[in-house]
Amino acid sequence: MKSPPSNEELCASARRGDASARNELIENNLGFIRKTANELWSSQRELNSDLLLDREDLEQEGALGLLRCVDTFDPESGVKFLSYAAPAVRNAMLDSIRERSRTFEAQNIGSRISLESAALYGTGKTPEQLYLERESFEELHAALGRIEPRQRGYIEYRFGFDDEDTERTLTQTARHFHLSESRARATERQALDDVRLELPWWY
Structure with a gap:
């Protein structure tokens, strides 16, 4: 079908x-x-x-x-x-x-x-900055909790939501997850799309 x-x-x-x-x-x-x-x-x-x-x-x-x-x-x-x-x-x-x-x-x-x-x-701003302008920190983390664990781990590491609280570059993130930069970029886009759809301001 x-x-x-x-x-x-x-x-x-x-x-x-x-x-x-x-x-x-x-x-x-x-x-x-x-x-x-x-x-x-x-x-x-x-x-x-x-x-x-x-x-x-x-x-x-x-x-x-x-x-x-x-x-x-x-x-x-x-x-x-x-x-x-x-x-x-x-x-x-x-x-x-x-x-x-x-x-x-x-x-x-x-x-x-x-x-x-x-x-x-x-925009000249990072995705983290854009999100924090629109939603509270708690709402962002709630949205992260509703996406796939692999994507959540990527976003948390990339934008400093992990324990180290340090934003990394795309190259650093790709190396950490053993990805090519093109694959890391595609993963990031998909993860950000999924987070946006979970944030309250989309409803």
Whole structure:
């Protein structure tokens, strides 16, 4: 039995103009879109009535944000499509709220997160710094505890979450785990993707 297409495969088809692939891409990620909409909607219940805002409005905006990533997603980057698109989904919802109210302050429910910083490119900051800006230290460690032990060990050693509390370079980490640098880089990307999906701000 043929397995269903992945987000990355659907994205490629949608980019070629396949309308059904675009619809299926939304369906595949509808659970995530709904969780994000519920988080934002629940965080400002009193404001919702003034703005005549409901969760379905946010879900629709989130779906549009997801689709806008189809043309900009780079499958060669090693980042999963949902990891890349998740900030755009949230940002689309936040933009919709801002448009409904001039007095809305983004810091009440979270600031915008750029696609570049979410993918850890072009920020000039380490992944550890990015995470600690968004989540408490306890939440980060809880997220680490929910990923595979091999990936957790890699992240803890690489970014100094182990007993020595010292951040290592990619080369040092690759040598420690007896990996090539390319393999270590791929392991790091996958581990960071998994950690992001476990952090509360993705829900």
